[in-house]
Amino acid sequence: MPDRIRFLDRAWGTVFTRKSFLKFMGALVAFIAGSRLFSGRALAVSGRKLAPRPGREVSTAYDLAVAEGKNPGLITRKAVDALGGMKKFVKPGDIVVVKPNIGWDRGPEQAACTNPEVVGELVKMCFEAGAKVVKVFDNTCNSAKRTYENSGISGAAKKAGATVFYVSDWKFYPARMPADYEMADWPIYEDAVKCDCFINVPVAKHHGLSQLTLSLKNLMGVCGGSRGRMHWGIERKLAELAWFIKPDLNVIDANRILLRHGPTGGNLADVEERNTVIVSTDPVLCDAYAATLFDFRPQDIRHIKEAAAFGVGSMDIKSAKIKNINA
Amino acid sequence: MKMSNRWILSARKTVQTAFLLGLVYIIWQTRYPLKKFVNPEIYFHLDPLVMVLTAVAERVFIPGLFVALFVVMLTVVFGRIFCGWFCPLGALQDIFHRALRTVFDNKILENAPSKERKIKYFVFWALLAFAVVGIQLAWFFDPIAITVRVFSLNIHPWVNRAIDGIFAFILKSPAASQPVENLYYGLKNSFLEVSNPVFPHAIYAFLAFSAVLLAVSVRRRFWCRYLCPLGGMLGIISRYSLLKRVSQKCDNNCFACMHLCRTNAIFPNNTYLEEECVMCMECVTLCKKYPSRFTFSAAEKSGSRRNGRLKLDERGVTRAQFLAILSASFVSLFGLKHAMGTSKKKLKKPLRPPGSLSEEEFEQRCIRCGNCMKVCPTNVLQPAMLEAGPAGIWTPILNTKIGYCEYQCNLCTQVCPTGAIIKLTEAEKTQVRIGIAVIDQRECLPWARGEECLVCEEHCPIPDKAIKLTPTRNKKGQIIQLPSVDPALCVGCAICEFKCPTHPVRAIKVESL
Secondary structure, three states: HHHHHHHHHHHHHOOHHHHHHHHHHHHHHHHHHHHHHHOOOOOOOOOEEEEOOOOOOOOOOEEEEEOOOOOOOHHHHHHHHHHHHHHHHHOOOOOOEEOOOOOOOOOHHOOOOOOOHHHHHHHHHHOOOOEEEEEEEEOOOOOOOHHHHHOOOOOOHHHHOOOOOOOEEEEEEEOOOOOOOOOOOOOHHHHHHHEEEEEOEEEEEEEOEEEEOOOHHHHHHOOOHHHHHOOOOHHHHHHHHHHHHOOEEEEEEEEEEEEEOOOOOHHHHHHHEEEEEEOOHHHHHHHHHHHHOOOOHHOOOOOHHHHHHHOOOOOOOOOEEEEEEEE | OOOOHHHHHHHHHHHHHHHHHHHHHHHHOOOOOOOOOOOOHHHOOOHHHHHHHHHHHHOOOOOOHHHHHHHHHHHHHHHHHHHHHHHHHHHHHHHHHHHHHHHHOOOOOOOOOOOOHHHHHHHHHHHHHHHHOOOOOOHOOHHHHHHHHHHHHHHHHHHHHHHHHHHHHHHHOOOOOOHHHHHHHHHHHHHHOOOOOOOOOHHHHHHHHHHHHHHHOOOOOHHHHHHOOHHHHHHHOHHHHHOEEEEEOOOOOOHHHHOOOOOOOOOOOOOOOOOOOOOHHHHHHHHOOOOOOOEEEEHHHHEEEOOOOOOHHHHHOHHHHHHHHHHHHHHHHHHHHHHHHHHHHHHHOOOOOOOOOOHHHHHOOOOOOOOOHHOOOOOOEEEOOOOOOHOOOOOOOEEOOOOOOOOOHHHHHOOOOOOOOOOHHHOOOOOOEEEEEOOOOOOOOOHOOOOOOOHHHHHHHOOOOEEEEEEEEEOOOEEEEEEEEOOOOOOOHHHHHHHHOOOOOOEEEEEEO
């Protein structure tokens, strides 16, 4: 069949003349080289580690400020002002990280994520104090786009001018810690450490394992890796993490608190309105006070006790100087 | 000729490019929050092959049949204009051929229409015969499904990863600056995905697709003229189309129109086969001396077909061949059905997307287009290899090692073109049970070793927590909580399995119902 032969001949001639063969091989090499880029493996992995965040020593008039009132934004401002105002923590030209809890795909009314008004107000205050950039992010538990949107935090923070972004897996680096620390070499998000001021903004809620999730537990949001494994001996790990990050300011949002079925919630019957914001430079003191909202003594909460023993803060709310504000 | 008619070629190329880019854009936007610019279903609703074969195989009426009727009407009027002007796979073949010709300087000259063109009618009739007995195989041969699948499962993840990788490279280097970083965040908010999607088995879909493209180096539009069942179906209709090519009697003997016809539709005497013609308009613009035309006028049309009635071997499929296809198809498919039935009994039912039809129906209804896998925000939906049996190849299943089903997300139920996944509202979806979680007490840390864990309970999205805790004392005397699943509450979203920190075997697994 001459037609068939011509058919094959043509196919052969397409690829296997000398000139076209060279071109073919060239295309093949280009394809393989290109596919390395597309596979994402072409980038070298550096041996870089993150050093602990230095933090700023700030002395405040009070150890802890507690503001109560109906307007979440206003009481946040009043509480921070009681400690000396945002200017004490944020210097002009600073890169500030505001780290709320954006873990779950729930609306603000469910108290699973930080109140967006609190986050928005804090961002505004940072800019008023002269911040250059305010970054808002969290390594979410549910899918990031849903949680950022549905929690309302993305919208509120962007409106206040913050840079809101999703975490990228290539920006986690191992943490440089003493070798006997359990969190040594744990992947930490670079932006959480490379900043001039770190403001930790958790929401106060119940948690099945750690009893409560407050400012210490909220720091888990800057960690990567298999975060489930942090649950094994979580008390010590949270203390080490607080030592590593050294949040400059902790703002616990207790406008709505989740009493049961935390940390995800989802049932409005488990949510209680407390209209409170707790602010301190000491995450442990902050958590110790917040524990009393749930009728716990601070020493009942294991990770608070462990963190106080570790030395990242004090859980002694009796001797702390506390400023109560009603707004 | 008063003016050049080359504008019609540019028009065709513009339409082809526009429809291809439109398809890419729609596929790209098939993701959260699914702003409905155009629902990705529409490409399949327009496809009569998919609509007819799934409807026949399932014996249901699919509303998309009405939309497909539009393409049928288009074919009745204009012939296979869908293939030449609108089909994305056709456009890709044209573009790829152009690229090959530029690089390799490879000219393919055609002769009179070859017999191999009949294969596509065999494919079409065989697919229809399979559909009649309830086996839908359109998913393997449909050009739209082939294209969409490859864009969703291969091209999109690659492009996404490449752009992400380039930004990672720049932002890790000293060239990093705030504007570049802001650009990256902006892209991540709009164009890029939050995390790069992965589809480990999608390479097989890509191989099938590249075979179609590479065949272009042998014959232009190889797939369209020899294999495409949609082309065959539209070809059969286009024999009765109104628009016909009229050619003048030509004494030039250059045969340029025959040699260059991309679907091999033209005879040496300048007559043509209308079921092969895809209205590319090349022959109209090519010839300066005796240009052919396309016309609706009945008087001009007479005699446009070669010698009126076709000779036996020029027809699509002869009666004897048709009967042969039918009997061969029926024999093979009864064997196939039997084989599928026996192999299925041994298999565990796979985890299907929420709102999926029953397993038997699902396999026949699903056209493996990959829309649900593309739209899934957690990447849990993956093409099956043999997990769902040979009949379920490339159907979506939940791979709980890669992701989990987001509790309040109903996106996969919104994009299924054939209704294999029923449309659900977000509230309805939270009530749908995908499977049920089962704790393996030999692996689970609190049960097996008396250590704290409770990652499953933490992530459980059910408002009242489907994972219940029982306090107990471990050997050291500490109080620990033992998790157990409440079958009445669990919907099988598998976030517990996905987040379970025991590796490599997860201590909690979602089993199908």
